[in-house]
Amino acid sequence: MAPPSHTLQLPLFLTCCFFLTLTLTLGEKQSYIIRVQNDLKPSVFSDVEHWYSSTLSSLIRYNPLKSTDQDEEFLHVYKTVFHGFSAKLTAQEAQQLATFDGVLSVLPDRLRQLHTTRSPHFMGLDSASTMSNLVTESDSGSNVVIGVLDTGIWPERPSFHDQGMGPIPSFWKGECTVGENFTKANCNKKIIGARYFTSGYLAKMGSMNSSTDIKSARDTEGHGTHTASTAAGRAVGDASFLGFAKGVAVGIAPKARIAAYKVCWKRGCMDSDILAGFDKAVEDGVNIISISIGGSAVPYNLDPIAIGSFGAMEKGVFISASAGNEGPRSMSVTNVAPWITTVGASTIDRKFPADLVLGNGKRITGSSIYRGDDPLHDINNFQHLPLIYGGNASVGLRNGARHSSSFSSATCMPDSLDKERVRGKIVVCDRGGTPRVSKGEIVKDAGGVGVVVANIFPMGEGLVADAHLIPGLGVTESAGNLIRDYINSNANPTATMTFSETQVGVKPAPVVASFSSRGPSAESIFVLKPDVIAPGVNILAAWPDGVAPTELSSDQRRTQFNIASGTSMSCPHVSGLAALLKGAHPYWSPAMIRSALMTTAYTQDQQGNPLLDETSYNISTTMDMGAGHVDPEKAVDPGLVYDITADDYLNFLCASNYSGRDIKQITKRSGKCRGKHDHKPWNLNYPAISVAIYTTQLQEPAIVQVTRTVTHVGETPSTYTVSVTNPKGVNVTVTPSSMNFREKGEKQSYVVRIKAEKKAVTSLNSVIEVGKTFKPAIRVLAAPQNPLFLRSICTKSNASNENPTLFGSGLIIAASTIALYYISSSSHHISYADSGQESTFLFGDSYRKKVFFKYEKRLRLQSPPEKVFEYFASYRTPGGEVYMTPGDLMRAIVPVFPPSQTTGIRGGNLKGESASTELHCAPSQFFMLFDTDNDGLISFPEYIFFVTLLSIPEPSFSQAFQMFDIDNDGGVDKEEFKRMMELMRTANRQGARHRNGMRFGLKVTGSVDEGGLLEYFFGKDGKGRLEQEKFVQFLRDLHNEISRLEFAHYDYKSQGSISAKDFALSMVASADISHIDKFLDRVEDLDDEKQLRDVRITFKEFMNLAELRKELPSFSQSILSYAKNGLLSKQELKRAANQVC
Template sequence: MENWVRVLLFLCCLVTVGFAAISSDGETKTYIVHVDRSQMPAAFLSHENWYASSVKSVLGVEDEVSILYNYEEAFHGFATRLNAAQAAALEKMDGVLGIYPETIYELHTTRSPEFLGLDAVTAMQPDGPNYGQDVVVGVLDTGIWPESESFNDRGLGPVPLHWKGECEVGTKFKATVCNKKIVGARFFSNGYEAAVGPINETAEFRSPRDQDGHGTHTASTAVGSEVIGASLLGYANGSARGMAPKARIAAYKVCWVGGCFSTDILKAIDKAVADGVNVLSMSLGGGIAPYYRDSISLGAFGAMQRGIFVSCSAGNSGPDAVSLSNVAPWITTVGASTMDRNFPADIKLGNGMIFGGVSLYHGRQTLGTKVPLVYQSSNSSSTGGSPMNLCLTGTLDPKTVAGKIVVCDRGITARVAKGAVVKAAGGAGMILANTEANGEELVADCHMLPASAVGQKEGEAIKKYIKSTPNPTATILFKGTVLGVKPSPVVAAFSSRGPNIVNPDILKPDVIAPGVNILAAWTAFEAPTGLSNDPRRVKFNIISGTSMSCPHVSGIAAIIKGAHPDWSPAAIKSALMTTAYVLDNTGKTLQDAATANASNAFDHGAGHVDPKKALNPGLVYDITADDYVEFLCSLKYTPAQINLITKSNATCRNTLHSPGDLNYPSFSPVFSVPSNSSSDIVVKYTRTLTNVGPAGSKYNVTTVHQSTEVSTVVEPQTLYFAKTGDKQTYTVTFTGKPLPVVSGLLIATFGSLTWSDGVHDVRSPIAFSWQSADSF
């Protein structure tokens, strides 16, 4: 069997990270309160008065009402401070649908326009290369550094008429720093400050200004203006620009030194919807919860209802399976890949052997000729019994490492922090070796001392050499920037993987995009390493993460929205997914950096985004808000749970036989295998395609790649679309063999289905899964 994957999948036990259980103690915490606005008593003139009165009724006589936020657009309700007993009392009141503790999310942390073929997209714009100039992309992150050249507004027309946002004044942030590129900037800190206390304005700005750099980087990746001669200390030199350089940016600062708080995130989404954003980009997440208890999922649904495309990072918990976040079907979930650019820094050992590594160290091209080499494994802890040198603070003996190149193992602390520890101990350089968790993935860093990162196999070979000789030596050869790397793209090892534990019938991630070694704008407040003892300041930085891949898709979505303003968020997602590719620049299946083997749909989703093809997909799988309601009904959610998401008393028409019947651009049939069964298992889905190409288009099912364990039948096999906008429906029947499955263990294999008219190939990935019926 090919492409088999075995992972633990606990379908009956959704793991909720970040939610605190309501306890009986008197500690005051922040809660998000879901409210049915239609149940407001007539005695109240406004919802705000009703909310305040409700809270007052459960407080003690001496307690003061603290309403942190009122939510009105993407979500209905409010955030407040209560103890556990007060929260329990409030939850019983009429009109309260649910009450949940604050959740803390975390950040998921140029050549990409050329690599993605955006130069070719320019020629496809019917009115010239406008790159979505009337589209506003809202970025929820750490804020923005408005002085960056990436946010210049040269050549931009007036601010779009539909925009209602503004630039909020705050610490070292004046309204005048906004322009025709940065059309809005806000900050949200009530939830954060309620939990941790007032902001320390020596460490961070109480304003939209970005002290961290992450938000500036993601915003410029999505829509940054062109900057000629951009680089990080000479690395990746060239013209830097975002995916949609003519689109506008609205920065919503929701992440602080202490994290990204759900109350602040939800209010930012609420305000972004009211302001008039067209695309929302969120490179943050964390935790797994049902859709009605996930703040990002709830806010994103409200945005989708208003026609806003929402993209989120998949997470950086790969290569472990079942590690995704942001998996709601109305969100576009983005994993990370490499590009064909690298920054080689080879390791040459004293015995003449050379091993490939990467680095962004700015200094001497060669570190001596034969520098002493050491691996101080005896001074560090181990996991699983293997000796390791994690180069944690205080673990290196200066007498042992001074003047030497130190081999450090990756893990626990930041990669650049290990280099700082080596430098502080007097080390001459560092070789950072991957462990099994990272495999052969190579991520370059702007180290403070000569350093190079190597894969696990290379690291083991270097350690073996050290043991083999009494006087091991090495040097590091820094080779600058190299283009045309093969194979590429490759799925990043850190990119979070499926299956989707919240709902395995929806395949996630949706797509992958560049997220490794991405050059983009940076804050002048923070060093490129983010370390307090790093005095360097740069205008551009190179960092990695699904945080970097998400804004690539957000920017591409802005281009598509600009070219097709009437397309729904689901249509844009479909265009991105069905035109994505799964072959690298050597003609082979996209490789997984963690294993160096072929990746699969749990790793890369539909594949790697292709902007040029996404602008003209031929057909799309469209989904309306009502369709998502039917999806929620098929999950057997209660009316109250559905109301939490949709903000209305929806009626289930039960048009979907199962969650997998949602008109999604991918398939993820789950075969439930009864004990001791020998009968085949049949899963049948219906899909509807909408023609966004020329009239008179005729499509045939040209390829149905499947495993030997599944047979697939598509009916009909030809679809004819008389005019643009026509819709045609087909059914696909998957018949799977009753494979022997141990309870709780998922087995999966993969395939795809493609419709083609000879010009457009509309491809859907398929993940076939077998699950013991005893697990449901």
């Protein structure tokens, strides 16, 4: 017998209150991180833990409905990098706790995601290289401990053997924590520590899946094993992945010790656990912390990674963190605190070529690590096979029209491909929507025999190699366009694939990886981020048993090594390099190590040409690569370094307008900023200089002075001189122009004076060259090719100037380069809609989904209709005309999130490309009423007609009918109706801003007045009359149809009901954009609410909600009248609802 259906029959009143009740319920029990000022501990308590415990107990007594099981509520106690604890609290308790004496902050616990050999040789660190001074001087890092905060470690891998290693350093105080399938015997002289942290994760998720998560430091994901062996793996001969990249696999610091801190689990990493990992790592005595985890950039006082890193830095620990995989989007870099070394990704001189040979003989080279062991899928034995584009193989395709492709089938989403069209063919899938390796699995399930994954905007020409389950390869954006053109221009397109072995010595190399997150930092443009780049593409490293290389459940392959890409892979390269530098220079501070890396980084490839950006193969910029690519051998002897103390960082925070309380939350120090106005954020003694000059019309030259202090770390006396070549309109002087150092450790300061004339602002591609008589050689950094839009800093304006211009200059002085970049804006409120982005994007993690959902929502609200139309329209004729499909029209009208069951793909290693805001339903024939010429497409005039109907309230149309119904018979003729619609458009934002598409280059044919439903309303001869009652009913049916399709989107499995979580998502999608992030965090917590997991919302209940939405403004006002201090009790909520419902 079928299981009973759990449905919730909600009356109208309960429907009204359901979502708001959920948001209150979510606040009943979630984890928070509490920072405490320990020196305020009352003397009655024996220690701070006693104080914390008593404080928490008082909160539990305050709320008698709470569990009194203190152990259940108490999660972590932080003692080293952070003072405080984490606990499970209600929202009301959290707010109350924030008022207690000694409590500095109460932060909600957030879920983060992982940022996911040839490289030591490429970097000149292998033993066969003559350039091995750093390896020799540091003894391969043998006395240095790297703490890896990640998914744990697989200790049995040969990369972690301890043969020939000396005794464990005497300063080490850590331990090997016993857990499931992990004993003390799993540690050795290589892995000298292992801990795991579950409290925050369990508080969030409720439980663990024992089949995917093990409560110990053992790695069941692969990410932690891969990063740990990249940083410090021992040499392993004859290593490869399925025969690819064969050779000796060795980490950057092969003798460095590893301490594994498992803070990440199957579904992500909680801030409270990450902070606990930092705390224990520093207490244990690590020298380096490697963390390939990230989230959205937030102020430092709200970022536990920034807070934990500051405490670690104070103890002399170097922190290396991944920059993120959100490139090539500007301002996407994360982990940007100035005391963190932020690492972007680059390629190495190795690739894995594979060719797609088209039926016309055209050979297109892509990338793949497919190994065809299955003879049924060994495409090398095949002749040319039929080739089809996924967008032309949609299950919902009508009449075989190629132009009717949908995002779902174009990106080969699950259940989107028509098996009859796909069977026996090679399928071309656009990148995005699902992980790349999943596309091959989906094609295989549909009967396809091969897959081609084609880049789309914005990934450009960047490629990573994937271990496809069927013959498959990835191609660049330009190659993808060629393939689609070939398919569309041939009646019977065919192709075959050929796969090659590993190719080394590839040129150019390195280049900046297209996925590597770009600067500048959203938190402070006065700190260059990323700091450096390092190898992060197609990196071979150790991999656990029992974990498929693709992480797909259908993938039965197992291997000791895997090839992965991401800034997760570049970060441990720098962690290992920092361990070598620490071994060679034990007394260098974390800032000195970073300075050596930055000031010796190179910006030219192996052929002596400027480093390129993989996205377009244009010259890369400081925003792409920071100071440049790390150079280990030069970093060991940098000549000069820039040291930074904790006090220097405090002054930087003061100058950056952080409040005293904020600073205390970050630093544990007094937040008083003495002489605040004497400090400038650009005067932080960073190895790069970034200044911003706020100008109006620059009637007078803008001048900024920057001071830096350098420390001589060379063994012999040295003289340093500088020369500057200025671009037009900018004058840079350095005083003194020459510095003489006589002994090691000597410090001297210099001043950089930057003077910008008015004409300097008009140049966007200026470069300043700096030549020096000391190493390294002269080099040039190109400025960005396009202006960057920085909304967060375009806030200073003169009352007389409504369009301020921001001018910025970035400068790297001791690295032998001064790079000048300009940032200009003509608007106070710049949105992504103004930056020329394309209409298709890649999604990596939940943060990215939110970014682009908000982008699309802002686009709908703020952009002119032609921009909205062009963004959502998916079909463009050869003549340049743009059209929408009915699905495009629906997307342009209704904001939706991916259904909750489709968003479980976690990020990391560039595998988690999650679904966009594409509809998971097919619009009905109702929408074809707007297709007046029956071509299956909707033109811009038809779209304008549609949005006018949707956006005008029913009473306005009723008044218009009365105005134009001259004979008072309740109806209007065609010409009267056209005049009525013209009037409606002038009153509507979309219609009033219509510019016939010319502003954005749309080629528009036809008149708005002729678009839409005229034939439907007035007959083919146009002589009929439209009655008001019929028209009003049509509007109601239209709104109901949109609600039906919205429901069908979340009920994409056609169950007849949707989950409580999807119901909540539909409500959040309609919320004010400023509250989206907060509401989504609450929706995610629904997984913790056991009583709601089986609740289902029927279509009838959903439609009741749609009716109710009309009353929400009144409901909002009612709630505000009852709420006190932003809080609302259950009874107050009921009273507010009763007023409206």
